Amino acid sequence: MHTLQMLRDYFPTAVFTGKCLVFISEDWRVELTEHKDSDFSQTNNQPSLIRIRIFKKALNGEFVRGHYEDFQLPSLNELAEQIEKYVQLAIGENIRETFEGT
Numbered sequence: 001m002h003t004l005q006m007l008r009d010y011f012p013t014a015v016f017t018g019k020c021l022v023f024i025s026e027d028w029r030v031e032l033t034e035h036k037d038s039d040f041s042q043t044n045n046q047p048s049l050i051r052i053r054i055f056k057k058a059l060n061g062e063f064v065r066g067h068y069e070d071f072q073l074p075s076l077n078e079l080a081e082q083i084e085k086y087v088q089l090a091i092g093e094n095i096r097e098t099f100e101g102t
Contacts, residue, residue, distance in 0.1 A: 003048045003076070004034045010080040013099040023099040028091050029055040029063045030099075032083070047074045052083060054090050066090075 004021045008014060014021045014032075021032040035049040050071045055063035069086060073079040087095050 002034075003050060003079075004032060006076055007032065007050075007080055007083070010076075011084075011095075013096070023087070023095065025098050027057050028093075028098065029057075030087055030091075030095075031055070047072055047079075050079065050083065052086060054087070056091075 004016065007021055008016045011021065011023065014023050016022075019033070023030040031053045033051045033053075035051060051068055052071065053068040054066045056066055058064045067090070071079060071082060071086075073082060084095060091098065
């Protein structure tokens with residue numbers, strides 16, 4: 001959860017639930033979850049895997065899961081930039097404007 005807590009500073013409109021980082025707007029929900037490698041035989045310290053799941057609101061008002069992507073970059077700045085770029089391309093909107101005020 002350490003990486004998610006640091007990403008919370010980069011994405012001030014996201015809400016940290018203790019389990020995931022969530023962006024929500026009228027039409028979209030984006031969840032970021034952190035996964036650690038459970039292979040303890042590895043000696044090098046791999047960065048956490050961050051999974052991004054995109055949900056779009058359906059006509060019935062429910063959020064329907066679309067696609068997801070996994071990111072695993074050692075630099076927090078590069079990770080945040082690539083996440084922001086991915087989400088913006090996936091939803092076709094600027095995330096800083098779409099999720100502002102949530």
